[in-house]
Structure formats: C-alpha cells, structure tokens
Amino acid sequence: MNKKKLTEEELQQYLEKGDCSSLDSNNDVELYKTVFNAINEPESKGLPTNFADNVISRVEAKAEPLISLRDLQWAGAVLVAFLIVVLIAVPILKVSLDLTFLNFLWQNKWWILISVATVALIQLADSKLLRRIST
Amino acid sequence: MIEEVSYGAMEDGQLVSLVLAGDKEAFRQLIKQNERLVFHMVSRLVDRPEDQEELCQDVFVKVYEKLPGFKFQSKLSTWIGTIAYRISINHMRKTKMEIEPGLEDDELKQRFVDFETPEEIVTRDDRKALVKRLIEKIPPQYRVVLTLFHLEDMSYPEIKEITGFPEGTVKSYLFRARKLLKEQLEHYIVKGEVI
Known part of the structure; x- marks a missing residue:
C-alpha cells in the first residue's frame, strides 16, 4: 500500500514521541533521526566537581561583612564613654587642653587624606577582586 | 537513633526551608540538583568557556x-532556569553578543557559510x-528552546515561563531549529558525497 508522505511537522511529532517503528525509512526520516539523536544526547562537558563548594565560598564571603554591626556598636559605645569621661574630667581636674597637635594634622592634611584613600582602595580591591579570584 | 537527613529525596519546599534556615548541605544539594540545567542554559548562550563557570556561579x-x-x-x-536565562542574556548584552538575530531563511543560511566542510562524514557518530x-551556529533563542525541551525535558509552558516567549513562538522555534539542523546536515552530507 502506498502510504502518504508525512509532512516535516508530522515527522518531527512522531520522533518527539519516540515512535520511529511506524515510520517508513527514507532520506528525511534518516536525517531527522540523526538530528534527534544528537539533540537528545547530554553534553559531555560540564561544571567542575568542586563547583558547589566554590558557590558556597562565594556566598559565605559575601555574607561576611568586613566589620560586623556588633563591632560598630562596641566602637561607638567606647567612643561615647571616652567623651563622657573627658567632659567630666576636664572641669574637675582643671586641665588646660593643649590643642597645638591639631596644627600638625592640618599641615599634613593631604598626606593623611592620600594614606586613608590608599588603604580604602586596597580594601576595595581585596573585597571585589582578590576574594573573587580565590574562589 | 539519629535519623540521617536525605537531601536528595526532599521536595522543593523542604529543601528551600532548610536553605533559608542556613543549612549549607541543603544549599549544596540545591546546587547539585540544578547545576546541569544552569550549565546547559549558560553554555548555550555564552560562547566563552572561561565566562561560563563564573556565570553559573553568579x-x-x-x-x-x-x-x-x-x-x-x-x-x-523553572525559577532557577529563569534566573540563569536572564543572567546569560544580560551578559550577552554587556559583551555585545548577538541576542536576536534575524530569523528569515536567507539570514539563517548565511550563518553556515563560513562553516568548514567536514572532510569525512561517514559514520553515524560523525553525523x-x-x-x-x-x-x-543556530540562533541563540533556537539553541535555548532546543536545550530546554530535549535535554531538560521541559514542557512548553515551562519554556515559556523561563524565556518569556509566547507558547506558539516556543513551538515554532523548536520546529524551525530542528528543520534547520536537518537541512544543514543534508547539505553537508551531500557536499561530502556520502549518500
């Protein structure tokens, strides 16, 4: 019996269902079978075996702030306590404050600014670049 | 007796709850369960192998x-697939890779012009x-749809959700991608004179 030739769409539908037995062998069918075999085959390449560990390290590094909120709270409390002590001690002890050291800071303000900026830059490079490379 | 936690047998909800509670092993399991999907998605859209692993991590x-x-x-x-798709597309935009090339027949055939002729295409494996x-060589949107349907066994609605293409477009891309591959295979086999 002469079977009606299937359209490309019908052919693809048959192969999608994995129903090859009912197909007459012809050039189109053979080509489509090769295409389907290739596209159904999993990739031989993949991610490295330590991939999950690398992701977890990155997540942990991101979650860990350089200075925790608790550290900041402690630093703030110590500073406030120090100022209170100074404000109480100065009138009691009648200490005359010598603020000439501020002149030294003012004269070297650019060096101080450059130093602070350099340290901040190194910190930024460490957090953005070096940690990423290490993971 | 301590009951051993079997992360592999867990449903999505349980696994997500554990990850949210800070369980590192649960997150490792979530990665293991979905890394193949993410790699398929990223590697189909991003050509440079050196970018692929970093994007999968992202x-x-x-x-x-x-x-x-x-x-x-x-x-x-599906949700993870959507994130992988968006991150890959953003990367393509940043690196000025071709995202939506013309899909007219002539333009599609032009993509294969510089493809070298294989010297021998004899065995089934060669083909x-x-x-x-x-x-x-096929357009990226065709590659994604092919991969999700054939390698990840995803349904049309799932592919629609990940890519944002309407369902009819997903079906059309799938049909045209397979037809294009079949036509190009035929072209090279005839050129190689093995039939």
Whole structure:
C-alpha cells in the first residue's frame, strides 16, 4: 500500500514521541533521526566537581561583612564613654587642653587624606577582586 | 537513633526551608540538583568557556539571595532556569553578543557559510558530532528552546515561563531549529558525497 508522505511537522511529532517503528525509512526520516539523536544526547562537558563548594565560598564571603554591626556598636559605645569621661574630667581636674597637635594634622592634611584613600582602595580591591579570584 | 537527613529525596519546599534556615548541605544539594540545567542554559548562550563557570556561579549566588522571595508559583527548577536565562542574556548584552538575530531563511543560511566542510562524514557518530557543531551556529533563542525541551525535558509552558516567549513562538522555534539542523546536515552530507 502506498502510504502518504508525512509532512516535516508530522515527522518531527512522531520522533518527539519516540515512535520511529511506524515510520517508513527514507532520506528525511534518516536525517531527522540523526538530528534527534544528537539533540537528545547530554553534553559531555560540564561544571567542575568542586563547583558547589566554590558557590558556597562565594556566598559565605559575601555574607561576611568586613566589620560586623556588633563591632560598630562596641566602637561607638567606647567612643561615647571616652567623651563622657573627658567632659567630666576636664572641669574637675582643671586641665588646660593643649590643642597645638591639631596644627600638625592640618599641615599634613593631604598626606593623611592620600594614606586613608590608599588603604580604602586596597580594601576595595581585596573585597571585589582578590576574594573573587580565590574562589 | 539519629535519623540521617536525605537531601536528595526532599521536595522543593523542604529543601528551600532548610536553605533559608542556613543549612549549607541543603544549599549544596540545591546546587547539585540544578547545576546541569544552569550549565546547559549558560553554555548555550555564552560562547566563552572561561565566562561560563563564573556565570553559573553568579546564577546560584543570585538564587541564594532571592530565595526568601520565592513563592512556589512554579517549580524551583523553572525559577532557577529563569534566573540563569536572564543572567546569560544580560551578559550577552554587556559583551555585545548577538541576542536576536534575524530569523528569515536567507539570514539563517548565511550563518553556515563560513562553516568548514567536514572532510569525512561517514559514520553515524560523525553525523551526530556534525549536528552538535551545527547547533553552535543556530540562533541563540533556537539553541535555548532546543536545550530546554530535549535535554531538560521541559514542557512548553515551562519554556515559556523561563524565556518569556509566547507558547506558539516556543513551538515554532523548536520546529524551525530542528528543520534547520536537518537541512544543514543534508547539505553537508551531500557536499561530502556520502549518500
């Protein structure tokens, strides 16, 4: 019996269902079978075996702030306590404050600014670049 | 007796709850369950192998950050696939890679002009390898749809959700991608005079 030739769409539908037995062998069918075999085959390449560990390290590094909120709270409390002590001690002890050291800071303000900026830059490079490379 | 936690047998909801509670092993399991999908998605859209692993990592870091907002309106894998797709497309935009090339027949055939003629395409395996190389030449949106449907066994609605293409477009891309591969395979086999 002469079977009606299937359209490309019908052919693809048959192969999608994995129903090859009912197909007459012809050039189109053979080509489509090769295409389907290739596209159904999993990739031989993949991610490295330590991939999950690398992701977890990155997540942990991101979650860990350089200075925790608790550290900041402690630093703030110590500073406030120090100022209170100074404000109480100065009138009691009648200490005359010598603020000439501020002149030294003012004269070297650019060096101080450059130093602070350099340290901040190194910190930024460490957090953005070096940690990423290490993971 | 301490009951051993079997992460592999867990449902999405349980796994997500544990990850949100800070269970590192649960997150490792979530990565293991979905890394193949993410790699397929990223590697189909991003050509440079050196970028692929980093982008796959970016996907899971984003998944971790956005997990508290996951509302279980879709399967976890579909949601992760959506993130992988968006991150890959953003990377393509940044690196000025071709995202939506013309899909007219002539333009599509032009993509294969510089494809070298394989010297011998004799065995079935050779032909399969040729098809795999041809896949790299088809437009990225065709590659994604092919991969999700054939390698990840995803349904049309799931592919629609991940890519944002209407369902009819997904079906059309799938049909045209397979037809294009078949036509190109035929072209090279005839050129190689093995039929």
